[in-house]
Amino acid sequence: MKSVNIVIGVILAVLLYLFPIIxxxxxxxxxxxxxxIFGLFAIGYDxxxxxxxxxxxxxxxxxxxxxxxxxILVKNxxxxxxLALLIAIxxxxxxxxxxxxxxxxxxxxxxxxxxxxxxxxxxxxSLKAVKLTGGxxxxxxxxxxxxxxxxxxxxxxxxxxxLSLLVGFFLLSRILxxxxxxxxxxxxxxxxERTRLLGYRTKNFKLIVFCISGILAGLAGGLFAPFLGCSAxxxxxxxxSGDVVMMTLIGGKGTLIGPILxxxxxxxxxxxxxxxxxxxxxxxxxxxxxxxLLVPEGIVGLLKxxxxxKELR
Amino acid sequence: MKDxxxxxxxxxxxxxxxxxxxxxxxxxxxxxxxxxxxNGAGKTTLFNLITGTIPSTSGAxxxxxxxxxxxxxxxxxxxxxxxxxxITNIFPAFTVFENVRLGVQSVFIGGYKFFAGIxxxxxxxxxxxxxxxxxxxxxxxxRESGILAHGDQRNLEIAIALAGNAKILLLDEPTAGMSRxxxxxxxxxxxxxxxSVPVLLVEHRMDIIMSISDIITVLHEGQILAxxxxxxxxxxxxxxxxxxxx
Numbered sequence: 001m002k003s004v005n006i007v008i009g010v011i012l013a014v015l016l017y018l019f020p021i022i023x024x025x026x027x028x029x030x031x032x033x034x035x036x037i038f039g040l041f042a043i044g045y046d047x048x049x050x051x052x053x054x055x056x057x058x059x060x061x062x063x064x065x066x067x068x069x070x071x072i073l074v075k076n077x078x079x080x081x082x083l084a085l086l087i088a089i090x091x092x093x094x095x096x097x098x099x100x101x102x103x104x105x106x107x108x109x110x111x112x113x114x115x116x117x118x119x120x121x122x123x124x125x126s127l128k129a130v131k132l133t134g135g136x137x138x139x140x141x142x143x144x145x146x147x148x149x150x151x152x153x154x155x156x157x158x159x160x161x162x163l164s165l166l167v168g169f170f171l172l173s174r175i176l177x178x179x180x181x182x183x184x185x186x187x188x189x190x191x192x193e194r195t196r197l198l199g200y201r202t203k204n205f206k207l208i209v210f211c212i213s214g215i216l217a218g219l220a221g222g223l224f225a226p227f228l229g230c231s232a233x234x235x236x237x238x239x240x241s242g243d244v245v246m247m248t249l250i251g252g253k254g255t256l257i258g259p260i261l262x263x264x265x266x267x268x269x270x271x272x273x274x275x276x277x278x279x280x281x282x283x284x285x286x287x288x289x290x291x292x293l294l295v296p297e298g299i300v301g302l303l304k305x306x307x308x309x310k311e312l313r
Numbered sequence: 314m315k316d317x318x319x320x321x322x323x324x325x326x327x328x329x330x331x332x333x334x335x336x337x338x339x340x341x342x343x344x345x346x347x348x349x350x351x352n353g354a355g356k357t358t359l360f361n362l363i364t365g366t367i368p369s370t371s372g373a374x375x376x377x378x379x380x381x382x383x384x385x386x387x388x389x390x391x392x393x394x395x396x397x398x399x400i401t402n403i404f405p406a407f408t409v410f411e412n413v414r415l416g417v418q419s420v421f422i423g424g425y426k427f428f429a430g431i432x433x434x435x436x437x438x439x440x441x442x443x444x445x446x447x448x449x450x451x452x453x454x455x456r457e458s459g460i461l462a463h464g465d466q467r468n469l470e471i472a473i474a475l476a477g478n479a480k481i482l483l484l485d486e487p488t489a490g491m492s493r494x495x496x497x498x499x500x501x502x503x504x505x506x507x508x509s510v511p512v513l514l515v516e517h518r519m520d521i522i523m524s525i526s527d528i529i530t531v532l533h534e535g536q537i538l539a540x541x542x543x544x545x546x547x548x549x550x551x552x553x554x555x556x557x558x559x
Binding site: 175176178179180181182183184186187190191193194195196197198199200201202205 | 364366385386387390391396402403404405406407411414415416418419420422423424425426427428429430431432434473476477
């Protein structure tokens with residue numbers, strides 16, 4: 001079973017790498033890039049919610065910090081995208097330490113509320129710090145610049161960059177989950193008190209995973225702004241955090257691959273339904289409710305149960 | 314003779330209610346020391362204070378000659394104070410093996426190893442196997458622990474507690490809800506454990522207490538009523554009046 005998964009994964013990756021060559025559709029390349037960027041974001045979120053059981057509603061704030069840092073560096077200081085992303089990661093990591101340190105003093109719904117407050121605080125700052133962020137107008141005309149001297153302006157090179165980062169961070173996250181550190185994360189998610197009584201200082205682990213998750217949010221934000229060509233306060237809005245929560249839950253939390261599928265599902269749905277009606281959120285809401293009630297394990301859980309019933313026959 | 318564990322005038326108040334009052338308790342060289350008393354006597358509170366799950370109101374706790382009154386729970390665990398819980402407290406989504414391995418990992422390498430897979434640590438795998446064999450759980454090793462029978466989960470509790478390199482093992486009603494056959498197996502297991510690790514036991518069943526304890530402490534309304542060997546406790550008139558109801 002495990003080797004089957006690896007084979008499917010490799011085939012899928014190869015197909016995705018060949019995609020811009022096979023398909024002439026620039027629309028699909030664009031859509032997939034968006035899926036990859038949010039996939040990165042959602043993988044980080046899965047480490048937090050899916051494994052460690054920490055429900056944060058403030059991830060959009062970190063996404064926004066990444067987006068603005070990258071935007072300002074590339075646009076105003078003519079930084080390369082690679083350097084801008086690196087600095088964006090460092091700054092989001094710093095912000096994660098501060099937000100995380102304060103928020104993990106609580107847990108459960110209080111943790112969720114504190115992170116929401118921090119997220120909205122960042123949203124408000126991006127709205128009010130006009131000189132730095134351009135206020136409600138945001139910053140437009142963000143160039144994609146270069147990534148290690150490779151010009152990123154074409155959609156297909158940007159596609160390869162985001163796909164490679166997604167594959168890389170997916171593999172790294174898998175390694176992390178299978179490591180001793182990952183065992184403790186899973187344990188905290190299952191039963192934090194018991195984990196502490198086995199001698200683990202759980203707060204440290206929670207802070208580290210919050211930072212890892214924040215770094216991935218910042219990286220995704222740092223990619224998303226030059227991809228769109230603009231940064232706006234909306235990137236830090238709590239509804240973006242909500243999107244990531246939904247991607248993780250619909251795809252299947254605690255699976256790493258699930259959140260990527262969730263990202264694909266939501267983006268495709270948005271596009272398909274959105275082309276028929278502007279009220280796509282209503283339909284989307286219904287689908288989310290159906291998922292939570294009937295398929296709590298998400299898309300991955302659904303696929304697993306289909307495979308196992310077939311095997312039984 | 315230095316006591317492995319002792320408390321001095323330990324008091325815990327919840328509001329104005331004193332769950333424990335001036336309890337001075339000593340765990341010396343005995344193998345199994347039991348704490349008995351009616352519901353609400355303060356047995357679980359005593360456990361929670363010793364493991365650091367809740368802070369004491371006043372008094373002191375000593376472990377291996379060192380004061381631990383203000384030490385955090387995870388530090389006490391690392392020092393070797395291990396416990397099982399009255400209400401089963403395991404990692405339900407983990408397999409039996411993973412449950413025990415988590416305790417072993419805590420002692421061997423801790424949690425700050427990010428890259429090599431946990432399966433690559435041979436000494437952890439071996440020690441985990443040993444404990445699972447010792448606690449008679451080998452046949453359930455790869456089962457998800459949340460769906461095990463109650464009695465097996467209770468034994469897994471003990472296995473997890475043992476895995477953490479226990480210097481003393483606190484067992485809170487390990488046989489709660491078990492069948493007669495399971496109770497026999499578990500009390501044999503406790504005797505086996507006490508060969509290498511001293512056991513502090515809270516238990517309701519008098520037959521077990523009287524047969525396996527070396528020393529018994531009787532708690533009543535948050536205070537120590539008597540301490541002695543099973544024979545002494547049986548013949549103690551205050552205990553009889555207050556607890557055994559004779």
